[in-house]
Amino acid sequence: MTVIVPRLDRDSATEILAHHRGSELDLVSAAMPLSPVVTYSPVGGARIERAELENLRFAMLELARDHGMPGPPERLQEFEGRGARLVRDLLPMTPHEASHEEVWSFLTCCWLLDIAFWRFGRGADEARFIGHLNRNTFRRMWWRGEILGPQVDLTRLGEDELVSIMERPTIASDRRLARSVAREFLARVESDAAAERMKLMREGTKRLLRLTPFVAFSGLGDGEVRQLASDAFDAAAAGIAGKAFAAPVGTSVSAPPPSPEVTGIPTMTIVTPKQEVAHAGVHTRRAEDFDEVAQAALDIARRTGRVTNMALREVVPITSEEAREVFQALIARGELIRRGVAKGTHYVLPEPSVQPATPQPQPPQRSIPPPTWRDIGSARPPRHPQPAETALRRLLRRGR
């Protein structure tokens, strides 16, 4: 059964804070709990009992004393992790209730202010004591326990690592994704595969976030979400170690059958033999040479308005350098224009020129043959010692 918790408005919380900031810790402890005028949610279940709040205060005080209170805090990561579990378990609120700033202002300022002062110092930012979303001492603990669940050992995650999960709304809003990130990260830390754990977390979550505009995590099963997180951390670890990593794209081996909620709508279509041939031809395209890769770049630009180095590499397994060569060649041919050099380079199709109403004499144009990988390579010092080692050959060797 969930409870509703008293709410303390911001003005009252600020007043309490101002009154106690100058006091010694033992005096603040002696003043707890405070009983100012509070409100409750207009709708809700049982109000939290005083005994439950006393229990919470007792448990948190005991934990704080285990970690040095009233002296300097010790083993903070462990305190934070154990505290998160305690606060979450002893405050059986709904997420809706736990999203109210005033609830946390009440709990912090009226029952746990001495512990918050000890943890962050009396001079800390007001947000540590008022119910700020990501900064309130106990609100962030509760939400860590709620989102990451009992299966994740919170004492093994550092503050920066937790922030990487909890302060990225796309990850934190999805419990499955957040837990997968935490588990996959900890699995690598456990196996000692993460020499630079902070960097690994940052890089791994960044790689995951890059997918979110294009991948619907809601359409994936638990195993698939975890696999994505695993791939992101593998790629991040490889990147940190200076190694290449090719994440598998597409994990299912077969098409799932239609759900019962789906029905076909009968229609009658007339398809000419010519159309059938054209349709079949679409599916047999292969990147067989440089022009095929260039065409892919142009197709992306045509259909999406722009193409980036990364976007091209999403569809053709070539390196960043090779993609750049393709773009340079297309710019030289006048088929692409470079944009956004300062803030994310991308390439767009040139604006179509306005055709005059009457034909105008045109200057003679020199026909520029399309470059090949060999041409591009000869325009500057070759990167590859063997002329045969072209991007195309490497591309074909990868089994495409």
Next chain:
Amino acid sequence: MKTPPAAPYLLPPDDVVSDHPWTTQDGKPVPERLEHWDPFTDAEFFRTMELDADAVREACQLGPDAAFALTVSWHSSHTRLAGEGAVIELGTLAGLVRASLSLHVPGAAAGGRLDIRTRLVLRHAGADPSPISPRREGAILWSHETRIALEGASSRFPITAVDFTALVRFPDTGSWAVEWNPEDLEVPVLGGLRLVVNSSDEVLLGALRSGSNDSRSGVVKSFIMFDVARSLVYGVLGNERFVADPESFEEGSIGRMLFELLAVCWPGTPVATLSARGQDDPARLETELQAHLGVLR
């Protein structure tokens, strides 16, 4: 302005999908604001989608063995939590297909603004996708977002559902009680006043649940409203300090709320007159209150 994401793969044109509006359980279109929603009310939404699977495959240069799915997810601005409905698999069906989608949003995890996203995603790229086809499982091919404000703007009377068997003060089979102190009118309405209803009385609870609008619920609500108002009016008219200076209470306090209640029900009548009427002719006071509240109408 946020740059819209440019998908690094082919997308179908928008018109390959025709989406019908989201509806509630009774088939009515979901309004922009759910006035009667509260955190103890789960929301259910339904919609039908139709799409041309062949056109999707052609536009994305995918073969006939490529499979798609429709997914629905929600995100609450208040809790910053997200959730998803069941994935509707379209498999490798060809031609026009129709799918029924549903979404359950638990009230306890929602609030504020609710964004509902419907997406057509790739489930299986097939054996022969082109180099610029979508390939990754879950790749978003089409997306639509609906925005709903969950909490209405109207004010609410504080109500708490409690099992009376767990309370010593009230009999187990009692139905409701108004908890407040008529001598302490300075406290906020949301802190010092509440209607406690017996959560073990399913019929009562059902009638009071947000959005209940059948005739029986109407009678129950009407009767409770009158009973609560009568308790409050008699209680406050018995407070000498209130009767002497009813306008001295701050905004948001119980005293101010009750002064406004009396002013609405008996416009122009001095509070002292009402207090005297409550003692001399309580039947008149009660029937006037019934008339003002429209009991059983």
